[in-house]
Amino acid sequence: MDREVGKILAELEAVGETENTLVVYTSDHGLNCGQHGMWEKGNGTLPQNFLEESIRVPCTLSWPAGGVRRGATCDVSVNHCDLWATLLEAASAAPAAPRLADINSPGISYLPELRGQRGRDRRKIIFAEYGNARMARTERYKLINRYPFLGRTFPSELYDLKEDPRETINRFEDPSLRDIARELSEEMNRFFEKYALPGHSGLELERQPECTPASPWLVAAKSGDPASRPRGG
Numbered sequence: 555m556d557r558e559v560g561k562i563l564a565e566l567e568a569v570g571e572t573e574n575t576l577v578v579y580t581s582d583h584g585l586n587c588g589q590h591g592m593w594e595k596g597n598g599t600l601p602q603n604f605l606e607e608s609i610r611v612p613c614t615l616s617w618p619a620g621g622v623r624r625g626a627t628c629d630v631s632v633n634h635c636d637l638w639a640t641l642l643e644a645a646s647a648a649p650a651a652p653r654l655a656d657i658n659s660p661g662i663s664y665l666p667e668l669r670g671q672r673g674r675d676r677r678k679i680i681f682a683e684y685g686n687a688r689m690a691r692t693e694r695y696k697l698i699n700r701y702p703f704l705g706r707t708f709p710s711e712l713y714d715l716k717e718d719p720r721e722t723i724n725r726f727e728d729p730s731l732r733d734i735a736r737e738l739s740e741e742m743n744r745f746f747e748k749y750a751l752p753g754h755s756g757l758e759l760e761r762q763p764e765c766t767p768a769s770p771w772l773v774a775a776k777s778g779d780p781a782s783r784p785r786g787g
Contacts, residue, residue, distance in 0.1 A: 573618045576644050578637070580613040590720075596684050600777065601708040602770040604689040604698050605721055609682060613637065620644060621669040628667045631680050631691075635661035640668075660749050679738070681745045683756045685771040690742040695731075696721070697738040701757050704775035710735075 559579065566572045583595045586607045592598040596608040611634070615622055639661035642648045649657065660677075667673040682689040686703040689696065698711040712726040712735050725731050746755070754762070759771065767773075 574620075576615065576617040576620055576622075576641070578613070578615050578641070580634075580637070581611055582634075584608050584610045584612070597768070597770045600770055600774040601700060602684050602687060602774075604682060604684065604687070604691075604696065606715075606719075609689070609691075615668060617644070617668075623668065623670050626668070626670070628664065630664060630667055630673060630676060631693075632662075632664050632676075633680060633682075635659050636664055637661075639663040640665050658749060660745070679741055679745075681742060683746070683750075685769060686756050686759055687771075688742055688746065688756065690738040690745075691715075692738070695734055695738065697726075697735055697742065699739060699742065703759055703771050706775040708774065712738075 563572070563577070566575050566577075584607050585595050586592045586598060586605065589607045590603075590605055596602045596604065598608075618624065638659065639648075640663045643663040643665045648654070648663075662674055662676060664673060678692060680689075680691045682691075686701045687698055687708075688701075689698050691697075694714065694716050696711075696713045696715055700708045700710050709724070710726050711724045712728070712731055713721045713723070714725060714731070715721070718725075726735060750757075764772065
């Protein structure tokens with residue numbers, strides 16, 4: 555892949571369009587490279603995980619002529635819905651309001667931040683869905699709610715990322731964090747009620763085509779073994 559990307563960049567350089575081209579290099583997930591005792595992503599455990607190494611997606615953008623700063627980093631929390639909105643704004647192709655309402659995407663362009671400008675108001679919670687589990691992550695806390703699939707349900711999880719950045723202690727049953735878990739669950743439910751597509755929700759997997767027999771929720775549901783989650787240093 556590096557070789558083929560290099561060919562594209564070399565061609566841009568040859569035709570003199572490198573500075574004027576918005577180049578995005580990213581992926582669809584992060585990867586544990588020995589962290590937590592595994593070399594995998596969210597499907598590296600049973601049940602599936604939302605570890606920081608799994609959900610933090612690498613993304614680098616270059617567009618000097620478009621005002622994107624060289625060597626800058628951006629500390630706002632964004633996702634690929636936001637990247638979609640960013641690309642539309644960069645191309646001056648954002649749909650009209652009625653069409654945007656029909657699309658119903660939570661994406662917010664972060665092109666202003668890439669240009670060193672003040673960005674738009676952003677959500678304080680990042681949400682994710684992977685199979686029959688959903689995540690809500692704030693700057694400090696991460697909640698993972700797990701839902702039934704084929705008659706099996708795994709425990710929900712809550713981590714204090716400030717006190718436990720390696721996500722080793724599940725505090726979902728901690729009475730002192732009960733309000734945090736409840737508030738994040740309510741925010742999560744509101745988000746997915748607004749943006750989940752009927753018939754395509756992770757809570758409706760049993761009525762959807764099976765994408766692969768190796769899906770962690772499918773393997774976990776059919777397994778009689780206790781839930782396993784590799785741990786590392």
